[in-house]
Amino acid sequence: MALKVPALPLTFVVHTLGIVGLVLVLVWNIHFRGGLAWEAANKNLIFNLHPVLMFLGLIFLGGEAIVSYKALPFRKEVKKVIHLVLHALALGLGIIGIYLAFKNHNESGIANLYSLHSWIGIGVICLYGIQWIYGFVTFFYPGGSPALRSESIPWHVVFGITVYLLAVGNASLGFLEKVTFLENSGLDKFGTEAFLVNFTAIITVLFGVFVIFSVLSEAPTVEDDNSYSAI
Ligand code: HEM
Numbered sequence: 001m002a003l004k005v006p007a008l009p010l011t012f013v014v015h016t017l018g019i020v021g022l023v024l025v026l027v028w029n030i031h032f033r034g035g036l037a038w039e040a041a042n043k044n045l046i047f048n049l050h051p052v053l054m055f056l057g058l059i060f061l062g063g064e065a066i067v068s069y070k071a072l073p074f075r076k077e078v079k080k081v082i083h084l085v086l087h088a089l090a091l092g093l094g095i096i097g098i099y100l101a102f103k104n105h106n107e108s109g110i111a112n113l114y115s116l117h118s119w120i121g122i123g124v125i126c127l128y129g130i131q132w133i134y135g136f137v138t139f140f141y142p143g144g145s146p147a148l149r150s151e152s153i154p155w156h157v158v159f160g161i162t163v164y165l166l167a168v169g170n171a172s173l174g175f176l177e178k179v180t181f182l183e184n185s186g187l188d189k190f191g192t193e194a195f196l197v198n199f200t201a202i203i204t205v206l207f208g209v210f211v212i213f214s215v216l217s218e219a220p221t222v223e224d225d226n227s228y229s230a231i
Pocket of ligand 1: 098102105112115116122166174177178
């Protein structure tokens with residue numbers, strides 16, 4: 001099933017929304033929340049790295065990795081390496097981002113893993129890791145048989161889209177949770193910061209939507225085939 005629209009213009013929308021989202025999440029955490037730090041007496045600065053790294057990693061680089069087959073004019077083998085490297089970066093930043101949420105909780109005496117966001121978050125990072133390892137072993141090194149590869153590709157696509165949508169949904173839960181904590185501690189519900197955070201979450205959701213549209217649309221015709229043509 002492929003939408004009868006060319007993918008390339010959709011991937012430009014993806015890049016634009018991703019960069020806007022990245023700027024918004026940085027402005028929020030640096031300008032409104034006081035900045036980013038690995039070590040600090042003010043433990044909130046450690047937490048601030050969590051949304052920044054989760055957005056940059058799982059959402060932005062993860063989305064770019066997914067659309068890379070449709071967005072780039074290279075040979076299939078080159079695109080495969082770009083795809084797996086971008087996903088590795090996404091996964092690495094995601095793991096560090098989650099570590100920092102735990103670090104903030106542990107150094108502030110806050111319990112771990114009490115929220116729906118944190119439970120889904122652990123699920124997302126585990127599934128993302130499993131998807132990456134299975135994809136690496138089957139499609140890159142050592143590589144499965146041709147029969148295994150062609151049987152695996154539709155699953156790889158559907159499972160990848162599912163995990164990605166879970167990540168986007170969970171990031172929205174994270175924005176909601178944090179802004180609710182802040183509002184309960186006195187942040188103006190209709191103020192600039194609350195508005196900025198909700199708007200960042202909307203950009204995140206739109207980014208995810210255009211990633212999916214790009215995946216389901218028609219690849220540009222290039223000299224070689226893509227790794228899959230339809231799901
Ligand atoms: C897909 C992206 C994300 C994943 C996988 C994820 C995962 C997690 C995990 C596993 C924790 C638990 C840490 C602990 O218990 O010590 C956590 C905490 C937290 N995250 Fe995220 N996160 C993501 C994005 C975000 C974003 C964008 C925000 C926006 C601010 C956010 C806000 C929070 C908050 C407020 C906490 C602390 C409260 C809690 O544990 O629920 N997260 N996150």
